Amino acid sequence: MGQLEETVKSLLRRRSMSMRQLATATGISVSTISKMIAGKQRVNLDYLRRIADVLGVPAIALAEAAGLTLNNASIGFSKRDDHSSMNALLEYLGIESWPALRGEIERELEKYEAYAQTDEGQQLIAEKYPIKRGQIQGVGDFLRDLDEIYDQFTRSDTPEDERWILASGILYFLLATDAIPDYLFPAGFLDDAIAIQMVRERLARRRDMKIQGSDGS
Structure with a gap:
């Protein structure tokens, strides 16, 4: 089991959710989610954001679990010239600075x-x-x-x-x-x-x- 699949399934268990419920909440088919998190289909960042929103975790956590190296903009950070990338990450994770x-x-x-x-x-x-x-x-x-x-x-x-x-x-x-x-x-x-x-x-x-x-x- 890959890291993304393990993370998503762990989060589903914590929330007592099924894959079908996740599919309904995100508007993504069960088949597509299953293939994507298992590494059998290319990761779609928009899908990843939707899954993260439903599971209540930062999208960057799922992106990193999928082995992606992303800049702030690509995962949905707002660009701020007065914040370092570290502070932007921490802010996104709900940490002040x-x-x-x-x-x-x-x-x-x-x-x-x-x-x-x-x-x-x-x-x-x-x-x-x-x-x-x-x-x-x-x-x-x-x-x-x-x-x-x-x-x-x-x-x-x-x-x-x-x-x-x-x-x-x-x-x-x-x-x-x-x-x-x-x-x-x-x-x-x-x-x-x-x-x-x-x-x-x-x-x-x-x-x-x-x-x-x-x-x-």
């Missing part, structure tokens, strides 16, 4: 860094990470970066203060109420990927502080 998203993620990471220092937090990572990690595939560099973070966290030679930073990113992946739901492949892992990047930034700052402290001693 890039700084707002980073601020929300940063607050979550701080909370999870404290939780990681408890036995409960560490046990949760040990039990839940392999399960959730095994459930996702095909979201590019994000998985590689996530695995690297987990590998560093589990290494015995990783300094304790760095382990808690690393663990905060893992706990975000496991526990956070996502700004973008994970079932919107692959856009749903955008905030998780940003969290991992922010973990790397926090690690770099922590290491810089250690170096500066060492030089000053």
